[in-house]
Amino acid sequence: MSHASVPILKVEHLSYRYPTGQTALTDVSFLVGMHEVVGLVGPNGAGKTTLLLHLNGLLTGVRAATPGPATSPEPAHAVEVLGMQVVPANFPEIRRIVGFLFQDPDDQLFCPTVGDDVAFGPLNLGFPRDEVRSRVSRTLEAVGLTGFENRVPQQLSFGERRRVCLAGVLACEPDLLALDEPSSNLDPRSRRRLIDILKACQAAQVVASHDLELILELCGRVIVLDQGRIQADGPTRDLLSNERLMRSHGLEVPLSIQYGLEAGVRPVSDP
Amino acid sequence: MAVDFLDRYSRGSTWCHRWPARLKIVLTLAVIVAVVLLPISLWPIHGCLACLIFAAHAVADIPLSYLLRRVALLLPVVLLMALCVPLSRGFSGGWELASALVARALLTFLAALWLVNTTPFDRLLAAFRQLGMPRSFVVLLAFTYRYLFVVFDELARMRTAQRARTFGRRSPWAVWNSTVQLVAMLLIRSLNRSERVHQAMLSRGWQGEFRTID
Numbered sequence: 001m002s003h004a005s006v007p008i009l010k011v012e013h014l015s016y017r018y019p020t021g022q023t024a025l026t027d028v029s030f031l032v033g034m035h036e037v038v039g040l041v042g043p044n045g046a047g048k049t050t051l052l053l054h055l056n057g058l059l060t061g062v063r064a065a066t067p068g069p070a071t072s073p074e075p076a077h078a079v080e081v082l083g084m085q086v087v088p089a090n091f092p093e094i095r096r097i098v099g100f101l102f103q104d105p106d107d108q109l110f111c112p113t114v115g116d117d118v119a120f121g122p123l124n125l126g127f128p129r130d131e132v133r134s135r136v137s138r139t140l141e142a143v144g145l146t147g148f149e150n151r152v153p154q155q156l157s158f159g160e161r162r163r164v165c166l167a168g169v170l171a172c173e174p175d176l177l178a179l180d181e182p183s184s185n186l187d188p189r190s191r192r193r194l195i196d197i198l199k200a201c202q203a204a205q206v207v208a209s210h211d212l213e214l215i216l217e218l219c220g221r222v223i224v225l226d227q228g229r230i231q232a233d234g235p236t237r238d239l240l241s242n243e244r245l246m247r248s249h250g251l252e253v254p255l256s257i258q259y260g261l262e263a264g265v266r267p268v269s270d271p
Numbered sequence: 272m273a274v275d276f277l278d279r280y281s282r283g284s285t286w287c288h289r290w291p292a293r294l295k296i297v298l299t300l301a302v303i304v305a306v307v308l309l310p311i312s313l314w315p316i317h318g319c320l321a322c323l324i325f326a327a328h329a330v331a332d333i334p335l336s337y338l339l340r341r342v343a344l345l346l347p348v349v350l351l352m353a354l355c356v357p358l359s360r361g362f363s364g365g366w367e368l369a370s371a372l373v374a375r376a377l378l379t380f381l382a383a384l385w386l387v388n389t390t391p392f393d394r395l396l397a398a399f400r401q402l403g404m405p406r407s408f409v410v411l412l413a414f415t416y417r418y419l420f421v422v423f424d425e426l427a428r429m430r431t432a433q434r435a436r437t438f439g440r441r442s443p444w445a446v447w448n449s450t451v452q453l454v455a456m457l458l459i460r461s462l463n464r465s466e467r468v469h470q471a472m473l474s475r476g477w478q479g480e481f482r483t484i485d
Contacts, residue, residue, distance in 0.1 A: 058470050092476060100474035106421045107467040112393040112413045119484045124476030132484055152393055154420040172475060 007031040008097075008176050008204045009055065014078035016050060016061030016228075024050045025228045027064045028078075032176070032204055039219035039236060040208040043250030047228040048208040049103070052178045054079050055206065056098040057086045081176065096125055099174030099203070103181045105161035106153075114140070114156070114164050115149030121172040139167040143197055159190030166197065177205040183214050212254040216240055224249055276341075277419070280333045280388040287331035287389045292398035299386040306378045311371035317378065324381050331389045341384060342377060349376040392416050400483065410481045421464070426457055 009032040016025040024047050032038050040048050053059040063078040077085040081097055084090045102108045111117035115136055122132045140148055143163040153161060162182070169177065182198065183191045191214070198205065198218055209215055215222055215236060222239050224232040226249040232239050239245060241257045255261075282288075287295075302320060309316055328338060353369040353376075387395065396416075400409050433449060441449075 053470070056474055058473060091473075092478065095474060095476050098474075100471070102467065102471050102474075104467070107464060108471040110414060110417055110468055110472070112396055112417060116393075116484065120472075120477075121475035123482040123484065124478065129484060136484075150393075152391070153417065168475065 006034055008034050008036075008082055009206070010080040010083075011051075011054070012078050012080075013064040014051075014054060014061045015064040016047075016054065016059060023228055025054075025061055028225075028228070028230055030223060030230065030233060032206060034175075035202060035204050036221065037205040037207065037219045039215035039222035040206055040225060041210070041212065041215060041222060041249075041251060042225035042231075046225045046249075048225055049180055050228075051225065052100070052180055052206065052208055054086070055081070055176070055178045056095050056100055057088070057091050058100075060086070096172055097174060098176045098178055099169035099172055101166055101169050101177065101179045101182055103184060105158065105165045108165040108168065109153045109161055112152065113149065114145070114151045114153065117153070117164060118149075118168045118171050121168055125172060135171045135173075136167075139171040140164075142170060142200075143167045144193060157190075159186050159193070162186065162190070162194065163197070166194070170201070175203050177201065177203045177207075179205060179207045179209075181209055181211075182207065183209060183211045212240060212251065213256060216254050216256065224251070226250070278387045278392060279337065280331065281391045283332055283389070285330060285332050285389075287327065287385075290389070292390045292394045293402060295386055295390055296395070296398055296402060299382050302382045303379045306375055306382070311367065311374070317374060321374075321378055324378060324385065327385050328381070328388075331385065333385070333388050338381065338384065342380070345376070345380055349373055352376075406481055406483075418461075418464075418468075422457065422461055425460060426453070429453055429456065 011031075012029050014025055014028040015023075017023050028047075028051060030038075040051065042048055050059060054061055057079075061078055077087060079086040081090075081094050084094060086094055109117055111120055118136045118139060119132050122135050127135070136149065137146070140146055143166055145160065145163055145167065148156075148160075148164070153164070156164065166182075177198075179198070182194055186194060191211075195214060195217060198207075205218070207215060207218060219236050221234065222232075222236040223230055224239060224245065231249055232242075232245055237257070240251075240254055243253050246253050302324065306317065306320055311317070328335075350373065353372040356365040356369045356372065357363075359365070390398070396409055396413050399412075400406070430453065433453065437449075
């Protein structure tokens with residue numbers, strides 16, 4: 001852990017098995033500091049989404065017994081958010097703190113209009129109507145969709161729907177964002193917009209993605225997950241430029257590193 | 272069949288479209304109740320109501336061809352039901368009742384069709400809420416409408432994928448088989464999706480009570 005003072009998220013010895021008996025996560029431990037942005041990379045089926053679903057209690061794994069002979073049962077809770085155990089009693093508070101962006105906007109965009117949808121979270125948090133309205137217009141502005149309140153989801157483009165989802169999450173003013181493939185299926189312009197929005201966001205973030213360029217740009221630190229285990233955890237540039245590590249886990253060194261195009265060093269462009 | 276088949280003309284801009292949604296709901300309900308409750312012996316009144324309904328459609332710029340196609344989908348069901356009346360009397364009577372059934376079904380259907388084709392659905396929902404419809408019922412309608420589009424989209428994609436791998440003519444049996452598979456697949460996908468939608472609701476603080484901004 002480099003610059004984390006108080007961890008917003010603490011995952012210790014988390015293990016999870018699907019109801020089918022298949023092991024999804026094995027002994028996963030890591031901390032996320034306040035305002036820290038952590039990437040989560042790994043091949044398909046590595047357990048990235050499963051891990052994210054634990055951050056706000058949508059799935060509840062068990063705390064694996066610590067190495068050595070199993071003596072007394074450990075406390076059952078492997079995930080803590082701001083020092084709170086992720087247990088049903090804490091769900092309302094934890095789900096305010098942790099904002100979750102799902103991969104498919106249609107799963108998350110279930111209200112008749114954009115305005116209703118963005119208001120869904122703040123209304124559930126019990127804010128007065130005026131505060132909800134101002135949050136809706138503020139967050140829609142933040143994602144570049146000012147005045148979209150009365151639009152209906154089926155008339156929006158995919159990129160717009162993804163941004164409405166993000167607005168719906170940001171409207172709860174979360175301190176930790178769990179982002180599942182935020183850039184998937186986006187065209188370059190929508191992707192760039194999304195990256196800019198996330199960069200401007202103050203909340204700590206856990207970003208699961210196959211888009212390694214995005215990870216490189218957003219995240220100071222990255223966790224490599226494969227077969228349900230953490231394979232590496234460290235500074236993004238160091239890990240992503242390690243060709244052997246990348247290859248052995250179904251990834252590859254991002255082109256910008258391969259060709260030395262670091263942030264700030266742009267490809268040749270007209271002045 | 273595109274999914275906007277349901278309410279293709281709801282976002283028009285005619286005189287009818289600009290009426291307040293609540294007024295349209297009340298009017299439509301009044302017409303439906305009148306059609307259903309008035310005895311069929313007062314058929315001139317039914318005739319007048321039919322004229323009124325068709326006139327309303329005309330004013331709202333809803334083409335007759337659209338109405339006919341919608342009615343064509345409903346008619347087989349209604350006719351079958353109506354036929355049961357004379358059937359139960361050995362075809363010795365009951366034709367009046369049967370024709371009354373058909374007339375009432377068609378008129379109420381057309382009246383409702385006018386309502387959804389002159390008012391965007393989200394505004395219709397808001398109006399229902401203002402008129403005191405139970406919240407859970409409004410939410411149910413809202414979800415049904417919202418995910419109709421998503422599921423239709425999914426169905427269209429699955430059919431395209433199926434066609435892309437279908438070569439030449441196929442026997443009716445094969446067509447039947449693949450359709451059954453398609454429907455089964457769609458059900459499973461929808462079930463999985465409902466699970467994810469529920470997770471997304473929980474993630475944003477859903478605790479079992481639907482709240483709205485107004």
